[in-house]
Amino acid sequence: MKKVFLMVLLCALTFSLYAQNLPVKMEEMTAPQYVNAVDQSNATCIIPIGVLEKHGPHLPLGTDLIDVREVVLRAAAKEYAIVFPPYYFSQIFEARHQPGTIAYSQKLIWNMLQETCDELGRNGIKKIVLVSGHGGNSSFLPFFCQSQLASKKDYAVVLFQPSRNAEAYKEINKELVPGGSGHAGQSETSVMLAHRPDLVHMDKATSQSGKDQDRIKGIDSDYEGIWWYAKYPNHYCGDGSLATKELGEKILNAQVDELVTMLKQVKADNTILEMQNKFYEQAKHPMDTKQ
Template sequence: MIQMNRKSSYAVAFLILYVVLKAGQPSQAQTSSPQAKLSVHWEELTGADFREAIKRSQGTCLLPIGILEKHGPHMPLGSDLLNARYAALHAAEQQYAVVFPEYYFGQISEARHEPGTVAYSRDLQLALLQATTDEMARNGCKKVLIVNGHGGNVSLLPYFAQSQLDKPHDYVVYLFNQRSPTSGGPKKKTTIDEHAGESETSKMMIVRPDLLHQDRATSESGADQHRLNLPDGVYTGIWWYARFPDHYAGDGAAANRELGEYQMRWWVDSVGKVIAAIKADDVSLKLQNEFYEKSTHPLDTQQ
């Protein structure tokens, strides 16, 4: 057996420790490469790193959309975007994608009577969204996934995606409109669970609990006021105001972290799966191009 003095045994111990620690870390070459530390936040990347990010994401970019509107008596005005960005950013960490900065510019005419609502005109909503996805695509985002966090956008966004067929675009707009699972998870306490209700408040408990005022959650009623009775199948714009004039639909006091964790995990995982599917999708753009070409001469389309 080799005898060592105290000094040299310290040196050997130090060397072993160094090797063990080093093995657990990325090599120098990896840490200095831009890919190893690429942020998913568009605004945090340098120009050179942005180019790398687009390559690494296979041109897949996320546009989380929210709104500025009252969320019951207890939630912040920006709740929808805060929640949607949490889901999008965590999903993009799992399945690398570039996430566009804060976008608050959707449909919210129905909350114009409440403080803090920012409601752009119909024309501007569509023009700004088109300009945004066009600019994303010009920068290499050939697959744009809109992650919607706002109930008032559920008609606007499918219309926007559908209307991409009106003239040729060299990119595809995808939309993920769902924010909560339809089944499973902890049992819910409330039956009406919409705007600022049990689910949305529970998610905020995970995202920004510091912004919640749970002591105020029962200071207004989120009950359905049933002020308009029209036959099923008839739609009119005042329906939401008729039912929930205080911009509260449900009971945020029923919220709990367990439900928030379950729903947020579901949202993050779902967006992650959508990103993976979109990266693998080589059909949509091909069909879009075929469609655009054929639509320039419809009389030649076989009947």
């Protein structure tokens, strides 16, 4: 009896040690590890999404992805999930006038994301969490999520939408200079300073203006695609020279905490997939839906 107990304990210990040693980066897993990772993560994969675009005169082209992957990797180390490899295919037409912008067509970014999700689904993933590090995706990604209802999927796509309500954000907000944060501004530069200071060229942060140039005037209640260019032609919004490493670390920690909470909830949830399946079934025969 004692022997059996010891054997079970040993097996459990070996299994948990094995799980602890699983990589979080999908590209670093062996195929057998991947099978185990799907199980350990409750079939959850995170796709951190960035883009290649100018970030003021002082931050690297890949800032969005470099930052968002740091947040996601820290979160996945606390709450296990598979992290998809570097993903640079998202919406960035508004920066096509700047050097280093890789603006794939709308069809390509759509198909790339849909086929990536389909392939993850074919490989056992049931929950795909999109975490965007790029503000230019704020229309694309919610529309992409809505469009998953157009045809049956056996996985759910969930977009991380931080509410930034936590106490930590209140502290952070006190430190943000009004008008100083935005694209490559105080907060984004602080985050890069916190984890990749070697990529920050602080001496260049004031070499261009990040002020709102407000070049379309006299129209109320409007939206046009050129709005960002009209305001921030240098593809720079705010003032990166206000950044500090300490503020960056606070922002990173707050984002990681919020993502960890969301990951726990998504991993434990069954209702999204249940609702989807019910919906797809009913959508086949809308005339039979009780009125």
